[in-house]
Ligand SMILES: NC(=O)c1ccc[n+]([C@@H]2O[C@H](COP(=O)([O-])OP(=O)(O)OC[C@H]3O[C@@H](n4cnc5c(N)ncnc54)[C@H](O)[C@@H]3O)[C@@H](O)[C@H]2O)c1
């Protein structure tokens with residue numbers, strides 16, 4: 531894992547990353563160690579500043595590799611990946627995925643990979659379902675997910691991710707492109723399981739942040755993470771995911787990272803709620819997306835429709851949207867009837 535160039539590292543490819551937030555930039559930087567990467571963002575002024583400084587102010591102090599170029603021209607980003615075997619990466623939040631994909635409709639695009647973790651707020655759809663709705667079945671696509679803070683990846687620290695796709699060709703292309711150096715990439719055909727794990731862990735990180743912020747201790751934290759994993763698994767299996775996926779990188783792995791790592795924006799939402807800060811103030815202070823907020827509402831609605839029990843998610847949604855106090859969230863969880871584990 532510490533080797534600079536793995537023997538599995540594939541030949542240089544063309545990659546375009548659409549979305550120049552923290553994660554899109556960190557992934558672009560990692561891939562530009564070996565590939566020609568073009569990073570596109572919708573804010574031309576921010577892109578110009580990045581091109582001049584050779585860094586993104588979201589990730590201060592981490593210089594862009596030579597093979598990373600930035601562009602505000604959407605057509606140029608698509609032209610960059612015209613050759614077969616190239617990779618297009620959608621790196622926006624879930625809320626931006628549908629509009630971004632709509633601008634790809636009717637264009638010639640290669641394999642597409644998305645990095646967002648959540649359910650769409652209004653529809654309750656997972657990212658792959660949005661991709662299918664907008665682009666149809668003809669385009670091979672997959673979700674790249676797993677425990678990964680942008681700052682650590684930008685710094686070049688080791689991480690392990692999973693590419694989930696129903697297309698074996700897409701999985702092979704992504705492994706060939708991204709596996710190597712300090713990044714390990716595993717494959718899975720369980721798109722639903724991988725996406726559900728990545729989405730719901732954000733809600734549970736809000737719960738854990740709130741519990742830690744209230745000083746409830748490490749025992750409470752471990753209980754929330756463990757029962758949270760049971761909750762993720764129940765929903766994921768009900769939606770067609772595989773049980774074992776939730777024990778892997780995109781399930782338990784990402785849940786542990788996000789619930790315990792102070793780099794997590796979702797955990798920081800929970801810490802802020804415990805301090806009594808209003809949600810809009812917390813979100814404004816973050817300056818980044820916290821997917822667990824819209825996801826809590828989408829998951830609460832979906833679980834109710836499916837008859838899946840999700841007490842921690844419901845308690846988080848109560849604090850976020852119904853004016854419940856974080857202390858009441860804990861009391862509500864503790865007062866549930868005893869049951870078999
Ligand atoms: N930051 C991380 O450590 C990390 C790690 C793994 C996964 N993710 C996931 O990646 C996604 C993006 O997170 P981030 O950290 O980059 O968020 P961020 O808040 O740092 O940046 C989001 C970026 O997306 C852009 N954007 C929004 N809507 C868009 C649209 N329609 N078209 C193009 N660009 C659009 C914004 O302008 C902004 O630059 C989220 O779903 C997040 O959960 C983040």
Ligand SMILES: O=P(O)(O)OC[C@H](O)CO
Pocket residue numbers: 647676677678679680732735784787788793794795796797819820821
């Ligand atoms: O900062 P968060 O809470 O959005 O989490 C980032 C990544 O999803 C961790 O894998």
